[in-house]
Amino acid sequence: MGLARLAALHGVATTYSPSAGVSVPVPDSTVIAVLAALGVDAATPDAVGASLAAAESAAEERLLPPTVVAWLPVTGPAPVAVPPGARVRVELEDGGLLEWRESVPRATAAESAGTSAERPAAAHGWAELPTGVHRLTVRTSGGRTGAAVLVAAPEAVDRPAERVHGFLVQLYSLLSGRSWGMGDLGDLAELASWAGRALGSGFVQVNPLHAAVPGAPTDPSPYRPSSRRFPDPVHLRIEDVPEYAYVAGRDRVRLDALLEKAAELRASVLEKGALIDRDAVWQLKLRALELVLRVPLGPGRWAAYCAFLAERGRALDDHATWCALAEVHGSDWHTWPAGLRDPRSPETARARGDLMDRVDFHCRLAWLTDEQLAAAATAAADAGMAVGIVHDLAVGVHPGGADAWSQQDAFAAGMSVGAPPDAFNARGQDWGLPPWRPDALAASGYAPYRGLLRGLLRHAGALRLDHVMGLFRLWWVPLGAEPTQGTYVRYDAEAMLAVLVLEAHRAGAVVIGEDLGTVEPGVREALSRRGVLGTSVLWFERDWAGSGRPLPPEDWREGCVATATTHDLPSTAARLTGEHVALRHRLGLLTRPLDRERTEDSAEVAEWRACLTRLGLLPEGTHDEEGEIRAVYRFLLSTPARMIGVWLPDAVGDRRPQNLPGTWDQYPNWRLPVADAAGRPMTLDDLAASPRLHALMEVFRTEQVPRTGTPGARPS
Structure with missing residues (x-):
């Protein structure tokens, strides 16, 4: 006990x-x-x-918890119990000050009856709180004192004022004739500009662009990064760096030679069927950037760089220092010399000085990447996109990477995040990501979390949170133990949500939670109450409490991004043709006989075909693959979902998933370019000219798209 x-x-x-x-x-x-x-x-x-x-x-x-949450406007009970007669002092983040004394409420009939009667917050200073992260101090009449961080957030983040549709794409997979072997931020800006203007799209959602852990080879998964606080410069469009134009002399000759090699690398993917080789791309770009960054910055550029350094502060200095140290000592800080394992040690300070040029180099890369992220966001806005670029926040970071090194106090040593055993995976899952310590987050006023969100939201129209249930609890697995031997650790969901809503409100951004899979009761309701959109995937939306049949479109929730598939699932063409079953069979991943898998899969697809036909959404008739894919998106449009996501490979009939869970070297996860139905890679120019894509997107122009809610409306 x-x-x-x-x-x-x-x-x-x-x-x-x-x-x-x-x-x-x-x-x-x-x-x-x-x-x-x-x-x-x-x-x-x-x-x-x-x-x-x-x-x-x-x-x-303890008089106060470490962090107090106030949802604004405070009109009911005070956000935290304060003894009558206590002095309350709130130091506002902008330097202002609120002070008042909690008055002793008059006796009420409820109190006389022995029940509690909460005094409305409007009767005291709580009602005057502005949004922000403030400092709260309470001193009782008896002399006790308590202090806490006070997070004051709007009651909910705004959702899109009107129904919008947009593309979902893994950026590395989207190559153009200018890419260096994988999609880049120039391609993202081009996609957003074209989709917004030509197709009326309201957003483009991309995979996490977080900084990866360098290695040989680098882990290609964007969901196990070195740092979530800074983007990866592998996504840079080298030619768009302003100093590129001024490279001269021998450096220009070397740079032109690198351009030729980049063209060869691009051709190997687009014309010869090679996989995307992130390491090869980065080696070329790294050499090119070392040449480009020799060009001195002009006065205006220098001032902008200095402003970026000042704004990002110690977080950037730590990140760049880790990058410089990793070049010398390897990419896992646990194996570094003992003194360098502590980011605040004298040894690390000396090493930072010795490596000053490389630290500055990596700071410059972060700045350049930030500039191109801003350019992509501007391109989306200029194209009329209502939401813009939707960035993705991975659930954790690599244990040997920059964030785990620089924020050691915030992470739980000896623990890994995963998932418990369930009906789909009896052995559970271990994702190899160290979890945040909830006690450390609370004690710091959620400073690491606030800084992370603020950085990600700098140039985001919306933010998607992978495994959003982690705001409430995470499955911790002790290192060396089986995933089945883990347990749940709970976080202060009110505080986590308040910080999220506050930072999204400040950025004017929409928030999307990936809430697929096992979700404990009350979580989706809590997220919806705070304006966070969920994620609904066609094949999973069924009347699970009743008939088990496909959920009628009118019964779908409004507060979601409705999609046909995700990066971890088969494309719609693969699902309709059964190719996903054949793929898993070829790789030896089926746990039941092939005939049984095919029979059950065919029955499920037939059920959906019948549903689409019954609703009049399949005028092309069955056995017309393109028509059936269009029918799937007509179905999504007939739901009240606030956002409709079109998986970009669906638009051209790509059969292959970008990631096949349960595989490592058996399948080329995270390394496939977008391809047509025959598996031929397609450039962004090819996509823009594709009759198949335009026929699908015509659905969004010709079908009636009901608008839900009113502009600026908050969720009920």
């Missing part, structure tokens, strides 16, 4: 439910290990007793 009580006080689960009505106990060894990662000793019964006493005593003595 003592261990369970101690675990509960720290948000650590001692049981979990893999399915309705089933409860599985968590091993004591796991609970003890997780508590240790939170700085709590539970190794022995005596240690449990001492830690429990300390935790309960601290909770009793």
